[in-house]
Amino acid sequence: MSDKPQGRRFQLPEHLKAYQGVWVIVEQERGQAHSVSWELVGEARKLADKLGVEVGAVVLGADSPDLNRICGEAFGFGADVVYKVTDPVLADYRTEPYARVMTDVVNAHKPEIVLLGATTLGRDLAGAIATTLQTGLTADCTELDIYAENRSLAATRPTFGGTLLCTIQTLAFRPQMATVRPRVMAMPDRDETRIGRVVEITPALAEEDVVTKVLRFIPDSAQNEAQLAFADIIVAAGKGLGKPENLGLVWDLAKVLGAEVGVTRPLVQAGWATFDRQVGQTGKTVRPKLYIAAGISGAIQHRVGMEKADLILAINTDPNAPIFDFAHHAIVGDALQVLPALTEAFAKRLQVNRLAS
């Protein structure tokens, strides 16, 4: 293992130079694009500008006004070309037709990079496509860049349970593929006036050829699942809170701030909170404006899930806790006392401000 990247000098074989452009496979289900797709279009824009190539967004589904709206959104977030692939068979996601169509579209238009969200759809589809195309795929990347020396994608991801990061390259194969988890990349600004080219593709699939059938769809009852990924403010608790009853202090503060409550893995394992509230490598990646961490040590597996927060305030009794290495503001103190004090002070402050305005 060395610090110096290898393979930078590698020169691409002639026949692979035809592959150009950075693509995002836009994830849409039931007429809504997944926000991770737009985060990736924003990232693709940066990569494409470094390479001097176009950003392509592939939108698949049954033809509908919703699908057209999504194509427009793709331009707004930075795509130059939208490959609009429509067929009634593509109405619901199923691996077989999606993988078949995507492989054909990639082979026909030859992008050099293909990005997907690391969601249940993206991971399922990416693994299938990369195998058929016999190319490299790097999962759950946290950083994407271009090595200028050979114009190849440098995909960085956590490894060994997040204790290390590694940068992975696909040198002698194209396209280079990567998945990225939601909220890891920033949401780009949208320019509603931006437009681009639409390439219409109608694969003419036959439903009889598809073995897997969707019998029904059971939507999540939205009020039950914590919406951590999209929360602007998160108050998070760790083992330092001592016992489950003390979680109430976190909820109190969250209520005053209109925040969501997050937890570390040990709390989920001990049954103090449900899995949908776990932040970290094996839980949710979050990107709030404010993250208040109470009684959390700052283990790397937790850190990778929250370090992109705009502002991190950590409360910990141990002045040497690792969380203070990456938090912006530190309160060295007992969370059981500081949390109620924060709740009270925030409540007062907001009330005063409200009266004044």
Add this chain to the structure above:
Amino acid sequence: MHIVVCIKQVPDSAQIRIHPVTNTIMRQGVPAIINPFDLFSLEEALRIKDRTGAKVTVLTMGPPMAEASLRKALSFGADAAVLLTDRKFAGSDTLATSYALTSAIRKLHEEDPVDLVFCGKQTVDGDTAQVGPGIATRLGLQQLTYISKIEGVDTEKREITVHRRSEGGVQVLKTALPCMITMLEGTNTMRFGTMDDLFRAARTPLRQWGKDDCVEDETKVGLKGSPTVVSKVFVPKPRAQKANVVEGDGPAALAAAAIDTIFAAQPKLASELLAR
């Protein structure tokens, strides 16, 4: 009915440490376990065995010491075990791994046709969730990932109905065998093997296959067969600046000082809070 379950032996990552000076992983003394995600798939396979009398074969690719994981799986109730091991497999990425495992499954299929292949949702060391889809694609199996429930397997009609987790809900899917399934974590609890299983596990001969036993194209395994290369491994950078320590005497003063700093740093946040 013949079910193959792919399991991987992994280091118990909760116990991995990084050498403070050399920045390399210290593996010594780290116990090896069956990839925790694979146990949900193994248990589901055993439940199908309970209902249908299917035969369950566990398959792993790894160093000779991975035998321990196979024995463990046998003690839970699996019927047969194959260890795929060869120096030539070293350095395989997910594409090469799925090729090697597919080769072994083909060989098993010749002996006793395979109806279902189970993989874990992902490994805790590789953590890619790619090997399962890789196997399904290579074998032309229906691919069913993130399954939260197997509603039923109809061995007569060769049909299976499952619940698949997707973004925002659950898809209920019906498809035909053969297929590849990865189970979602927490969907079941691994059983304790019976005394009989424990004795049988110790007695059951393991089959050990190398590259020459099943792999057709050896350029597709190991480092040579892997399109991805790891170009750099490094420890996450600490933030350049240490946290600003909020000063104050007692919780109330600390809280007030913290809010002052936050509002000073994020004036927009303050106004947004008001707007709620």
